[in-house]
Amino acid sequence: xxxLEESGGGLAQPGGSLRLSCAASGFTFSTYAMSxxxxxxxxxxxxxxxxxxxxxxxxxxxxxxxRFTISRDNAKNTLYLQMNSLKPDDTALYYCVKDIVCSNNLxxxxxxxxxxxxxxxxxx
Numbered sequence: 262x263x264x265l266e267e268s269g270g271g272l273a274q275p276g277g278s279l280r281l282s283c284a285a286s287g288f289t290f291s292t293y294a295m296s297x298x299x300x301x302x303x304x305x306x307x308x309x310x311x312x313x314x315x316x317x318x319x320x321x322x323x324x325x326x327x328r329f330t331i332s333r334d335n336a337k338n339t340l341y342l343q344m345n346s347l348k349p350d351d352t353a354l355y356y357c358v359k360d361i362v363c364s365n366n367l368x369x370x371x372x373x374x375x376x377x378x379x380x381x382x383x384x385x
Contacts, residue, residue, distance in 0.1 A: 265374060267356065296311040307324075322366065351383050
């Protein structure tokens with residue numbers, strides 16, 4: 262059974278940094294592309310970033326490009342999201358996702374495998 266468990270969220274000030282982690286189990290992590298998505302209060306599920314199995318050519322939403330970095334450690338079955346230069350608009354529940362399905366930059370939890378999420382709050 263696929264398990265994804267996010268951690269590392271918390272409170273940060275604007276301009277600050279957080280590093281999210283996702284511990285994966287129940288599948289061969291190293292062979293799958295992985296993604297991060299987020300949901301802000303009152304908004305839909307927004308795709309944030311994705312990374313292929315071999316860590317090549319990661320992708321980012323325009324809203325986070327240049328500030329966030331996705332990475333993975335296949336030996337540890339762990340996905341990461343380094344978030345720098347945080348903005349209040351980054352406040353959201355962040356999810357680690359396997360087999361994500363999105364359309365028009367919005368994603369659906371009816372597809373793929375999702376963790377429980379970790380809360381990120383950016384406020385002064």
